[in-house]
Amino acid sequence: NGSELNGRTPHDEPALVQGLLPHLLAMTATPIPRSLALTVYGELDISVLNERPANRLPIKTQIVSPVSAAKIYEQVDKEIATGRQVYVICSLIEENPDNEVKSVQVEYKRLKNSVFGHRKIGLLHGKMKPTEKEQVMQDFKDKKYDILVSTTVVEVGVDVPNATVMIIENADRFGLAQLHQLRGRVGRAEYQSYCYLMMSGTNKPSERLREVEKSNDGFYLAEVDMQLRGPGEIYGRMQSGALNLQIATLADTALISRAQKAAKRFIEHEDIGSYAGLNERVRYYQRLTTLN
Structure with a gap:
């Protein structure tokens, strides 16, 4: 690479x-x-x-405010019903009482016990043993999970063509390059794919998020990133x-x-x-x- x-x-x-x-x-x-x-x-x-592989569709990216989250979950559930799979990305492993950033452990329990209680959900993070991580990823590829709640360990080297939805929690806390890299985990087959950038609060989306929302062009985003940072x-x-x-x-x-x-x-x-x-x-x- x-x-x-x-x-x-x-x-x-x-x-x-x-x-x-x-x-x-x-x-x-x-x-x-x-x-x-x-x-x-x-x-x-x-x-x-800059040529997209044959039969690949542009990923549809959308910034989502907290008040619109429930509606997005409904759309995601419909996507799962068609046989597709979903990533949910959180930046933290464990809950931090000093901030409102979602952790994989808390989000995994919340989704499993309420929002997607009828779906099969897996958990993946960097503190797991290598063999455990490999098993979880293999199970996800084998469609034993509908949803994989994970940290950014899936950012590189993961290829699950059947996964078509990427939900990035607290997206405003990620860098532009990392958001683009995470989004690249979906859209790896002929199916229409989606990336939802979930906001932390009610503040207006940053220019960084707006640029990721409107473009799938990595070279263009590199120029924007250089302008911003x-x-x-x-x-x-x-x-x-x-x-x-x-x-x-x-x-x-x-x-x-x-x-x-x-x-x-x-x-x-x-x-x-x-x-x-x-x-x-x-x-x-x-x-x-x-x-x-």
Whole structure:
């Protein structure tokens, strides 16, 4: 799944640190601001695979306020009645009395004892033993559960084509990239799929949620994420945040792209060694690249 998805970058690879330049292909299905920042900064070329697999329909995403939750549960139950399956995602494992964020353990009991008492419900979280987690996921794939209440452990590497509904509780507490990644657990077959972003309270939805609601395009969401959070450190390990730039901003992708092309033309037609100050600055950034 490539270097970016697991927090590694080309700068982290031993071969590159030693000054070697092997052929390298980094792949990610996750919109990460740093990825886009490095691309427009000129360190990576990007190829976008934006074609949806055959017979796949766009996932219908909807922001849901607490007062509308009951209506959504009715729609979800109808989906289960057709033979489909459902994920319910919570950010916490255990209840925290200091906040109103839902936990998988409490939500599992609530859904099992009231809302979906007539349905088969499974529970999955990171504190379970590996063998237990594998068994729960296998049972879900085998349709022994209609609903799987889980933490974000299902975010990566889970493929259950029959699952068509994703309910994300307290969605306003998740990052844009994580919401998009979680949503990708459904819509993996020819069936129409749905993602419900459940709000924590009565506040207006954030711009982040609005963007996830209106778009399934990961590359577009990566641009939005960079605008909202910042691209992080180019020669560091922060995935987001403000850059120490005095004039330009990497949110201005058009400007950076023009600067990149201008720099390329300059290098092709000029002897950089004849510009002492510029040459020293370039060497400085080359050393930073090697160190990182």
